[in-house]
Amino acid sequence: MIIIKDDRLIEKTISTNYLYRGRIINVRQDQVKTGDDKIAFREIVEHPGAVAIIAIDENDQVVLVRQHRQPTGAVLYEIPAGKLEANEEPLDCARREFMEETAMDAEEWHQIFVFYPSPGFSDEIIYLFQAIGLKDVQSPGSDPDENIEVRKIPLAKAKEMVMHGDLVDGKTIIALQYVLLNNK
Amino acid sequence: MIIIKDDRLIEKTISTNYLYRGRIINVRQDQVKTGDDKIAFREIVEHPGAVAIIAIDENDQVVLVRQHRQPTGAVLYEIPAGKLEANEEPLDCARREFMEETAMDAEEWHQIFVFYPSPGFSDEIIYLFQAIGLKDVQSPGSDPDENIEVRKIPLAKAKEMVMHGDLVDGKTIIALQYVLLNNK
Numbered sequence: 001m002i003i004i005k006d007d008r009l010i011e012k013t014i015s016t017n018y019l020y021r022g023r024i025i026n027v028r029q030d031q032v033k034t035g036d037d038k039i040a041f042r043e044i045v046e047h048p049g050a051v052a053i054i055a056i057d058e059n060d061q062v063v064l065v066r067q068h069r070q071p072t073g074a075v076l077y078e079i080p081a082g083k084l085e086a087n088e089e090p091l092d093c094a095r096r097e098f099m100e101e102t103a104m105d106a107e108e109w110h111q112i113f114v115f116y117p118s119p120g121f122s123d124e125i126i127y128l129f130q131a132i133g134l135k136d137v138q139s140p141g142s143d144p145d146e147n148i149e150v151r152k153i154p155l156a157k158a159k160e161m162v163m164h165g166d167l168v169d170g171k172t173i174i175a176l177q178y179v180l181l182n183n184k
Numbered sequence: 185m186i187i188i189k190d191d192r193l194i195e196k197t198i199s200t201n202y203l204y205r206g207r208i209i210n211v212r213q214d215q216v217k218t219g220d221d222k223i224a225f226r227e228i229v230e231h232p233g234a235v236a237i238i239a240i241d242e243n244d245q246v247v248l249v250r251q252h253r254q255p256t257g258a259v260l261y262e263i264p265a266g267k268l269e270a271n272e273e274p275l276d277c278a279r280r281e282f283m284e285e286t287a288m289d290a291e292e293w294h295q296i297f298v299f300y301p302s303p304g305f306s307d308e309i310i311y312l313f314q315a316i317g318l319k320d321v322q323s324p325g326s327d328p329d330e331n332i333e334v335r336k337i338p339l340a341k342a343k344e345m346v347m348h349g350d351l352v353d354g355k356t357i358i359a360l361q362y363v364l365l366n367n368k
Contacts, residue, residue, distance in 0.1 A: 024227050
């Protein structure tokens with residue numbers, strides 16, 4: 001992160017007011033003072049943060065999961081992912097979610113990106129890992145509230161899906177483009 | 185979008201309950217019936233949707249904006265972007281936001297991706313455009329609530345910023361990867 005001190009863009013928080021406290025998210029409104037001394041209000045969705053895992057097997061197939069996403073009203077293809085638990089390290093979360101969702105672990109784990117999917121209104125942060133050297137393990141079982149289906153898709157096919165708009169999940173597009181740019 | 189009928193993953197909405205209605209977002213809880221006939225609850229942030237614009241000038245410089253993002257507590261580099269107004273077409277919104285934020289228009293506009301940045305909890309959808317053939321115009325003026333600073337960064341430098349973690353906005357990573365993959 002590039003930090004520039006005395007930046008006229010920096011906003012100072014004056015007060016914070018919680019408007020909604022939910023099961024996974026909270027909503028708060030911050031009153032801020034802008035760099036040119038105006039008062040503004042910012043509506044913010046607090047989210048615990050998440051991990052996502054890009055994994056390509058020895059046959060150049062990408063591990064994807066299909067899941068109904070109620071906000072979109074559709075079943076989406078995504079890379080395996082899940083929310084951070086309290087005090088959980090991102091890498092531990094990535095291995096846990098990957099095992100739960102796919103019954104696989106990996107020999108090597110590399111953190112490739114840390115990013116904000118929606119910094120305009122949410123503090124959600126995603127830690128994106130690449131898992132290399134996949135091996136089958138016994139799944140500890142998944143969230144009973146989640147119905148997912150694991151699919152292995154040839155990388156070339158996944159690329160086509162991105163280009164044709166059949167793959168519409170942001171973190172999955174980032175992960176696949178990363179792999180394509182790095183020839184892996 | 186790939187639609188598979190009789191998909192056991194599809195969830196049916198039983199009821200919807202609004203928990204928060206805000207200035208930009210709403211929060212609702214949907215009660216759903218899963219494919220295996222269980223009842224589950226989904227917490228959803230409704231968002232109006234947004235556009236984002238990747239624009240490279242004739243000197244291979246990317247047009248970025250710097251903006252304080254209160255959810256992240258930091259000033260981020262992002263491609264120009266903005267929220268859809270009611271009944272606004274994504275392309276019209278892209279041209280409007282681009283003019284407001286950068287005082288530029290373009291000869292060609294191509295929609296390159298439509299994606300959900302956070303489909304697990306929000307219906308926010310982003311229409312990503314590439315603007316080609318940039319030209320200066322008079323800015324109609326920006327949102328008085330928004331303080332932004334336009335910066336042109338050489339594409340090679342922007343690529344380094346992504347790789348070194350200095351560029352942490354999801355839509356900007358997707359857009360830059362796209363440009364790098366397509367040699368533009």
